[in-house]
Amino acid sequence: MRKTIHICSSFLLIVALFLADFSLAQTREKIDTAMVAKIKDEGMNRSQVMDILSMLTDIYGPRLTNSPNYRKAADYAKKTMEEWGLQNVHFDSWNEEFGRGWELKKFSLHSLEPAYFPMIAFPKAWSPSVKGTVQTEAIYLDIKNESDLDKYKGKLKGKIVLFSGPTPVEPGFKADAHRFADSTLLQMANARLPEEFPQRGGGRGFQGVRTALQLNYLKWELCRTEGAIAVLEASPNARLEDGTVLVSAATVPYSPDVPFDKRERVYSPNAPTILPQIVVSAEHYNRLYRQIQKGLPVKLELTLETAFTKAESGFNVIAEIPGTDLKDQVVMIGAHLDSWHSGTGATDNASGSAVCLEAIRILKKLGISPRRTIRIGLWGGEEQGLLGSRSYVKRIYGERLDVSAPYDSIKTTPAADKFSVYYNMDNGTGKFRGVYLQGNEAVMPIFREWLRPFEKMGASTLTLNNTGGTDHLSFDAIGLPGFQFIQDPIEYSTRTHHTSMDVYDKAIEADLKHNAVMMAVFAWLSANREEMIPRKK
Amino acid sequence: MRKTIHICSSFLLIVALFLADFSLAQTREKIDTAMVAKIKDEGMNRSQVMDILSMLTDIYGPRLTNSPNYRKAADYAKKTMEEWGLQNVHFDSWNEEFGRGWELKKFSLHSLEPAYFPMIAFPKAWSPSVKGTVQTEAIYLDIKNESDLDKYKGKLKGKIVLFSGPTPVEPGFKADAHRFADSTLLQMANARLPEEFPQRGGGRGFQGVRTALQLNYLKWELCRTEGAIAVLEASPNARLEDGTVLVSAATVPYSPDVPFDKRERVYSPNAPTILPQIVVSAEHYNRLYRQIQKGLPVKLELTLETAFTKAESGFNVIAEIPGTDLKDQVVMIGAHLDSWHSGTGATDNASGSAVCLEAIRILKKLGISPRRTIRIGLWGGEEQGLLGSRSYVKRIYGERLDVSAPYDSIKTTPAADKFSVYYNMDNGTGKFRGVYLQGNEAVMPIFREWLRPFEKMGASTLTLNNTGGTDHLSFDAIGLPGFQFIQDPIEYSTRTHHTSMDVYDKAIEADLKHNAVMMAVFAWLSANREEMIPRKK
Structure with missing residues (x-):
């Protein structure tokens, strides 16, 4: 038996290899x-x-x-x-x-005081216009909690508001551009079948997020009800620097209490009235911020003309x-x-x-x-x-x-x-x-x-x-x-x-x-x- | 003798070491x-x-x-x-x-046609003003040799001239920032005494450079005598991208025949009249260039107000x-x-x-x-x-x-x-x-x-x-x-x-x-x- 098997095994091996090859030939695209x-x-x-x-x-x-x-x-x-x-x-x-x-018809933003410089900035999409060219003071909204809101009552009318904090800028020690290394591609190649329903993180910190969202909403409402003329935000991404601005759609402020399906999109004809909104390059926004922190009056000139289609x-x-x-x-x-x-x-x-x-x-x-x-x-x-x-x-x-x-x-x-x-x-x-x-x-x-x-x-x-x-x-x-x-x-x-x-x-x-x-x-x-x-x- | 020497050598060694140490103590700062x-x-x-x-x-x-x-x-x-x-x-x-x-009082540059966009650009230092806000066509000066100059006779009056070629933009595969590596510092540490009079390269290519300088001078003269309103140049450095512009003083055009000590500096009160000059970010300049190359009329709006002190x-x-x-x-x-x-x-x-x-x-x-x-x-x-x-x-x-x-x-x-x-x-x-x-x-x-x-x-x-x-x-x-x-x-x-x-x-x-x-x-x-x-x- 053993010997027969031994003899046969060689033969079977050849047949198996042949079949394997044949079978490959069949399935190979x-x-x-x-x-x-x-x-x-x-x-x-x-x-x-x-x-x-x-x-x-x-x-x-x-x-x-x-x-x-x-x-x-x-x-x-x-x-x-x-x-x-x-x-x-x-x-x-x-x-x-x-x-x-929506389209941008005309935009420019200049710092007039304490130093003149033309600013690198860009309006958010679907932002409304500002009527005429406006020269006015810029106010930094230093609001850490709801009790800070009162500080700005009666002070924002006709002003341009710096809404966000400054964006930290880091030296560019990492190259902007790269191609995938073999090691990264290998990880992809070796990936297992993804889970159909990935586990989400728990509700940890939800209350903190909700409080922040509510405060943010109240800040927007403050600017609107107090009659601010426009809102500036610093370009948010710490890696996007050198004057590059990251800009998408204008914010339509909603309290976190409003369910998502009850919120109007900014491009909806039923969207609530919003303030003109502009994203400023981190370097230029931070400069205004530091000027204001020194107690110096900052004066800006803004032209913003946008147009909506039906x-x-x-x-x-x-x-x-x-x-x-x-x-x-x-x-x-x-x-x-x-x-x-x-x-x-x-x-x-x-x-x-x-x-x-x-x-x-x-x-x-x-x-x-x-x-x-x-x-x-x-x-x-x-x-x-x-x-x-x-x-x-x-x-x-x-x-x-x-x-x-x-x-x-x-x-x-x-x-x-x-x-x-x-x-x-x-x-x-x-x-x-x-x-x-x-x-x-x-x-x-x-x-x-x-x-x-x-x-x-x-x-x-x-x-x-x-x-x-x-x-x-x-x-x-x-x-x-x-x-x-x-x-x-x-x-x-x-x-x-x-x-x-x-x-x-x-x-x-x-x-x-x-x-x-x-x-x-x-x-x-x-x-x-x-x-x-x-x-x- | 040998033995004495042998005995002495230990003593001398100690003395020598003492003296060496003493001498170090003397010279050490x-x-x-x-x-x-x-x-x-x-x-x-x-x-x-x-x-x-x-x-x-x-x-x-x-x-x-x-x-x-x-x-x-x-x-x-x-x-x-x-x-x-x-x-x-x-x-x-x-x-x-x-x-x-000199100081910049007001500057903005917008592309109006074929597409509106606010441009990232900056005037060169000691550039004169442009009177009022001007809307006019942009012309690319496609001049490779002196015979090309004639093509633009009668065509530059009141126009904004794209003076330079486009600047190639490369993806940022190298980081902007770095610190010196040990290997670089070691090279410095091991450097020999520099030569008092470093050898200069020979005159190879001098005639070619002279021809290029002369053509450049004639281009400037063409723009001035034809009545162009302002000159744009692309930010020149291939590594400075992402909208960053490299800007120094405005050019005072001189023929290479004029010796350096006969040339007036741009800040001299005796400097010849020059055209307003603006450096445009490579990405935005190149866009204008490609629009013009497609045969499309490019219309710009320029505001440039500068002020000179005495x-x-x-x-x-x-x-x-x-x-x-x-x-x-x-x-x-x-x-x-x-x-x-x-x-x-x-x-x-x-x-x-x-x-x-x-x-x-x-x-x-x-x-x-x-x-x-x-x-x-x-x-x-x-x-x-x-x-x-x-x-x-x-x-x-x-x-x-x-x-x-x-x-x-x-x-x-x-x-x-x-x-x-x-x-x-x-x-x-x-x-x-x-x-x-x-x-x-x-x-x-x-x-x-x-x-x-x-x-x-x-x-x-x-x-x-x-x-x-x-x-x-x-x-x-x-x-x-x-x-x-x-x-x-x-x-x-x-x-x-x-x-x-x-x-x-x-x-x-x-x-x-x-x-x-x-x-x-x-x-x-x-x-x-x-x-x-x-x-x-």
Whole structure:
């Protein structure tokens, strides 16, 4: 017996190896390497991604949702895609009111006394105007508890209020920009399947937070009822310095007692009247603060003219390359077109929009006919809560009726059964280094093969980790495969994200070309494989 | 014999060791450690250096030579030193005309078309005003050789000219700030005596440079004769980004044919009429450039109001703690008080001025009576060529008649024989790590001992290397001992030097305290040692 077994074992080993190889051959994803080479050639040698980026930023940036510039950028994207010969190019209305658009018409802030200097600052989005050019005193609101509020009664009328404390500024011992080290990518590669419902921290310190929120609300009310002319806040991020300001929407003050669903958004036509609000660079704000602390009268000159458009529905821009034998099935790429307003929204997210536009241009240019329809979605309202992509998914593919029970209450349309996959880009200018699988283990062997042409370009990491905060979540929320790529951070969280320095020059041409090629390859391979992309269990 | 010798050798060894020790005791510099401890205690625990810095920057900054703010800062320094009880506090007139002072009264620059945005920019010092607020087109001067000049004939009248090419912007993969690594300090410590006359590079490429200078001159002349309203240039430094602008004096265009001694300085009352000149942040300038390259009309709105004061002499601020038995002999500390104008001149050089003021405050506060007189000099006109310190040295101590033959033509006064040493600070906010010996080998054993109390604080490096570019050179030029400390670079060359971000928040409190203590200790030890500081051979 033993001997027979011994003889057989060699034979069985050979058979096993053969079968293993055969079985690998069966499951290994096929790649059309000739097509990948063509996409690389077009994307690397005749790229238009930087031209597109310049149009979206230098000419039509910033692109605040529903602002005149957002519309111009959408017009440009639509016209450009029509010129490329894409099909079904259209504005996709959300069919529900977003609110008012807004734009900055004129802004300047000068310190007049005790020393003249022009200030680096930027108004918050949807801030109202100040009538005329105003020269007035600046008052620092030194309020640590409710009893301090009385100190300012009768003292704020017609004044500009320094609302926040100073922002500590540190020397830049850490570089703004970096690429992921192998050790970080390895951690991602070795990540376990994420928990469906991550544990939240307990209620510790809740009462302290509530007291702070209530005091903050009372400070805002004080400024408003006392007739302050405008409110200044220091740019808040300790790493964003050198005059860079981080600015988003104006604050609509609410007491913590008001439930979130009873609060009006700042862009709502029903929003309460708010004060003009301006974020000042840390260095310049701190200077005013120190002048005031010395007891010196600080006088400022402010010009702030803003304009609102009428409240209406938001909209996305959609276009496609129609499929052939599987044309009812859809592969989608996308990025949000809207941005914040103090820069030109270059890395958040003209870069993603330009990469998707360039990817679909490359595919169209190659004259190919994909089996499935390849569609592009440029979303509005992402910065206000993924509004554009959520509306699109809800109208076309379905919704999750109970958001607290993620996958138990999903109601999808028949179209959802023919939706293969959505690829999103929205993490700055950085090079794609792989894909966040969003907990979808079944796509791992597929993407592993698809990354092969990009291994030598540094893009070979797959992680079961989730990444959040952008439009793939709208698809993921109803169980449709939706992915973001792993991107080198570059200066995203340290310099450009939602700041005045989110501008064209912060984009890296080589990285955006690489990303457009990868986006086109993933779209093409998804559109032509035998099966749709498998879904999460 | 052998045995005797053997016996004797032990005895001789002991004698030799005793003598060696005795001889060391003879040459080793004495330190009054109790006094050093008192200086450290006052400087570290009751420091006023940041308060002084805030006054010089937040309140009286920037301090362009002979500007109203320079005078205010000088008044503050004088008054403060008088309050501290210093003697002989006075303004030290150069007794020769510097030229006109200048200040910025109002500046703003907005892009109106094709997209509105407020621009980060700053006028060059001594730029003239633009009358009223002007809205006009911006023209990019695409001139590569003289034949291109004609293209712009008749096209610049009333226009704003983009004079320079765009500045490439790179992601910030290198940190702005760093401290010297041990390896760098070791290189300094191991430096050989510098050559008296360093070899200059040959004339290679001189013709090319001359052609470029001539073309540049013709471009300026074109703008002026064609009636352009103002000239914009991109902030030039590829490392200074994120909206930081590097700005110094306005250009007075001269053909390379005009010898340097025939050229008028921009602050001279005889300077030719020049155009208003503004430096724009690289990111914003590049945006305009790309808009224009797309063929889009770019419309800007410019307000620029500047004011000149009448031409008069420059002046320094001088004060002293009188000496006792050697009061005719002088130990000096100093720093330049003047600055460039787009920030508040914090690291260049309110930090040096604040450190010297704090050092002399500490010494005065301790109620000590130094043997030699300890004098402080706060210089004007450093940024225009060490004017204040050169004038002071020339009037009091002598001059080098032939600057091309450094030490052969020096003519000194009797006062120079009683001048011991000058210590300067002017390399930003960074911590003192040692001393540049300026080729003076004789001071090495002295300073080696004086650095002992600072060894554990990271300041123990002596280098024979020279350092240049600031006021110790005025003393060194006539053979008087003049030193600068080795300072950690921090963000000096990467972010703050001559830029809009040279502001208070860029100063590091711990470093300035350390420096003030060291400056006070070096002044004290110099004032009380038996001999004056030895001079270079």
